[in-house]
Amino acid sequence: MxxxxxxxxxxxxxxxxxxxxxxxxxxxxxxxxxxxxxxxxxxxxxxxxxxxxxxxxxxxxxxxxxxxxxxxxxxxxxxxxxxxxxxxxxxxxxxxxxxxxxxxxxxxxxxxxxxxxxxxxxxxxxxxxxxxxxxxxWAHARSDVPAFMLLHRSQNSDFKIGAFVNQSSVFQRTVRGVESPITGEFASSLQIDALALELQRSMDYLSAQLKQVQINKLFICCDDENTEELREALQERLNVMVEPLLLSDVTQKSGEVLVYEAYxxxxxxxxxxxxxxKPKKDRFNLDIVAASWAAIFLIMMVIYSVYIPN
Incomplete structure (x- = not known):
């Protein structure tokens, strides 16, 4: 959703x-x-x-x-x-x-x-x-890589940066001021520069915070972007390996990737x-309910016989 x-x-x-x-x-x-x-x-x-x-x-x-x-x-x-x-x-x-x-x-x-x-x-x-x-x-999307960053974007949303270590999310950030698409016919070196700067700032922060972990890989999964063009542009500007998140050549929306990974x-x-x-399980089955009503009915009959003389 x-x-x-x-x-x-x-x-x-x-x-x-x-x-x-x-x-x-x-x-x-x-x-x-x-x-x-x-x-x-x-x-x-x-x-x-x-x-x-x-x-x-x-x-x-x-x-x-x-x-x-x-x-x-x-x-x-x-x-x-x-x-x-x-x-x-x-x-x-x-x-x-x-x-x-x-x-x-x-x-x-x-x-x-x-x-x-x-x-x-x-x-x-x-x-x-x-x-x-x-x-x-997303933390489990590339279980073959112990530590990585992810640049992702779904339709009608901002770019987001995440960092994941041992299949746990350790960092999330939303990038403001960079409007997609930034590749293809709408290619903008200024926008890509701004995005790369935000990525570099995130990497610097993570390097300072996660002293025992080295993150040297950035995956991308961005809707409405030319993945290869974006990969090349970021690779020129950053000191980490930039790769598509998906191992296959099949183009998929972020939502479709999430569906598969969630499965x-x-x-x-x-x-x-x-x-x-969650709803509590009903401990009373029909037999117990019937027996309860029978007991209540019996008690009522006893009370009736006690208080109502012949």
Whole structure:
């Protein structure tokens, strides 16, 4: 679920992940668009995992909580209360440990959004299993590389810079003032210079912060750009190896890449739909309910016979 629209894909038991369909968002009508997409693709009686675009959540680096990890979703809102404007009971949180650090990456989403998302899915008899921030999905996109930076951009959004170490997100930044496209017929050396400068600043910051880690590879995955042209332009300006994120020559949108990587990731890692928000299982089956009503009826009959004389 990105700023420009919703990418929806079903998993066939035999053939696996189907090609993602795109459903554009024109206004703040994501719930209507999602409901229509589920209906169009006959999504019913299924399980769902949802990946959120970065515009739908916030992320923070904080000290690792001194509680078991399974308690983080309950504890983190109180640890983050001084960093956010929402009340503790208005947010949903989860986090992931950062490698070689006593810090964690904490993610925050508005609780009302999660409830609304679940309501839309419930209406189509779709069970929500997992909500994952896109940064955590990107972190697993190149598991063959222990540390890398990623320049990515989806349609109708800004360029974003991320850094990932051991499949954990350690840095995210949105680039302001560089308007896409900057390649092809709209090629602009000034815009590319500005983008390269922002990338270099991010690299300098990471070098100072991550003294035990060397990041010497930059991947790119930018919609509406000529990937090879952008790669060459950045390679001329930076001292790291610049490569396309995708190993294949097939052109894919960022949303399509996220769909595939989220499918590969499965239910591992951060989940912004924690157990305490999920419906509690009904412990009463029909037999127990019937027996309970029989007992109540029997008690009522006894009371009636005691207080109503013949």
């Amino acid at each position: 990105l700023s420009e629209g919703i990418y929806l894909s079903k998993v066939d038991p035999e053939s696996g992940l189907e090609v993602a369909s795109f459903h554009e968002l024109t206004d703040n009508n994501w719930d209507f668009v999602l409901s229509s997409a589920l209906k169009e693709h006959k999504c019913q009686n299924l399980n769902a995992t949802v990946t959120l675009g970065s515009h739908l959540y916030q992320s923070y680096h904080i000290d690792k909580p001194a509680v078991p990890k399974e308690e983080w979703p309950v504890a983190l809102p109180f640890l983050l209360k001084d960093l956010i404007t929402e009340r503790v009971n208005e947010i949903v949180t989860d986090g992931v440990e950062l490698a070689d650090s006593n810090k964690i990456q904490a993610y925050v989403v508005i609780k009302r959004f999660v409830e609304q998302l679940k309501q839309v899915l419930d209406h189509r008899s779709v069970k929500l299993l997992n909500i994952t921030p896109e940064d955590e999905v 590969q990731l499965g239910l591992k890692g951060v989940n912004l739909y924690p157990e305490h928000l």
